[in-house]
Amino acid sequence: MAEHYPWQASLWQQLARRSRHAHAYLLHGPAGIGKRALADRLMARLLCQRPEGNEACGQCKGCQLLAAGTHPDHFLLEPEEADKPIKVDQVRELVEFVVQTAQLGGRKVLLLEPAEAMNLNAANALLKSLEEPSGDTVMLLVSHQPSRLLPTIRSRCMQQACPRPDRAASLDWLARALPQASPDERETLLALAGGSPLTALRLQEQGVQAQRAKVVEDVKKLLKQQATPSQLAEGWNAVPLLLLFDWFCDWAQALLRYRLTGDETQLGLADMRKVVQYLADKSRPERILAIQDWLLLQRQKILGKANLNRVLLLEALLVQWASLPGPG
Template sequence: MSVDEPRAAPCPWHEPVWQALTTRARQPHAFLFAGSPGVGKRQFAEAFADWLLCQQPAGGAVCGQCRSCQLLRAGTHPDRLLVEPEEEGKAIRVDAVRQLADFMAQTAQQGGRKVVILHPAEAMNLNAANALLKSLEEPTAETYLLLVSDQPSRLLPTIRSRCQVLTLTAPAQAQALDWLAQRLPQLSTEEHAALLLMAAGAPLRAVQLQELGATELRARVVEGVKALLKSEKSAPQLADAWSAVPLELLMDWFCDWTLDLLRLKTGALETPVNSDMDKVLPYMAQRVATTTLMEWQGWLLEHRSMVLGKANLNRVLLLETLLLRWKQLMEKR
């Protein structure tokens, strides 16, 4: 738990939502900013926290000059709090939420508002979520709680019902590509498009994927899948070779390919959306049975949910099983 540094503004594609929010006469005490990973929810929440704490906001912009803005710029504002897991991928525990409640009950040190950002909200364990309910049910005056979530369905319904839910979406493809061209000018238009496709249209996620070297990792995985189907590589060999590839990426890629297979199978597509598998997927679609494909998708989505939920899975066993089932798609008629 720490005081967070301010962000200047929300992402440009969220400007209409921002203007509608900051022109309200009154604000509810709790918000849930929901949406896909990488669309800019955290940035939006941080900008809104700055706006709430600014003593002289001008329309939808902070003044940048008041005492609160100076403290925000220095990252030392005593009335702004960030609650997040102690380690990435770990749970937010009940002790952190109890400290949050204590913070909310205190008088604002700057004599104005207090703001808490909780991210990612779905990381709260059950005890922490139940402890948060009391703060939501008994809000303190001039205190605002901003929850940020990639997976709002994992939150308790009682938490969601006590928040003003704002769903933040990705921009149109043209706007996303323009933004990426400014952020990653060293890449080509084709590379921007490939990253955006992997990121499901979420620009901030595309930047993160670039930093992870996802383009190179994906090329390695695609070649491995082709080798598997030709029996040139075994599932254990690939599971070992892919040790540096995050499980979340692998599950997302196989989900994308499976969706293409279903669309090809039903005639909804003539060529795959995933152009780096433009030879493999049509070949598979001609040979896989629809019932087999549906069973595979069910298994894949179930295990993807486990991965996203940080379940304690045996990585090697999961990958070997995934690859064996993928190869077997064409063997079951």
């Protein structure tokens, strides 16, 4: 059974009480706020033969088949491998499912996540089914980055923004999920997760705080000329590339913000405040802007699954970072 998150209560009431459903929903919002759980919950409600109020009963044949992963009128489409695109052949299988008659005599429901993982051919293959849905079919598309979807995909779905909980609600949920962590640790995890509590939990499980501590210490060594970019790049193999670029993008933004405003409350997390302040004082604004533009461009390539040489990319990043302070 999908987990129920308290910050989704109002949205769930709106979705579950509808007497008629759209043929396609685009559930969108930041990663780590429970969109997949919401989609799973809605799918169960739509396939249930004897729903109890706003929830699936959990006892009927439809609920039992769904729980066993053998419901004939349910289709799940995800990348075949983590961080890989959804291919056109996978979408063609989905299209074949859509045109079939529901075997249990009710709805057919398909769930696609993340929708932005579809390559161009796959997205185009989905369009016909979105334009002309067959029978009582409901498509649930989950997206963390809806701007990366084709406009024609977005326009054919009922777009539903999913709420990110406020800081207090997130910390309250993390206190229950991570009772062994200190309040400061939970605060730090939530900050590293950009305010998304499920992402904070995942980061804790991945040991990201230890990875972050190593990266911060290595950046300090770099600036003190105690280590070379090539040495450090080789030592960061365990840290996800996107996470590294998220951190450096945050630091570059804090650099520029402090350089322009002098507001010490905007220096970011405590582990890098002194470094950010030092670099801001020693770096020219145009240099900060240049590295910020470069970081954002490379981050976009990473999101687009570009075939990048990880070590060379990190070496280039560290060479530029080390050259920030100084004249000219």
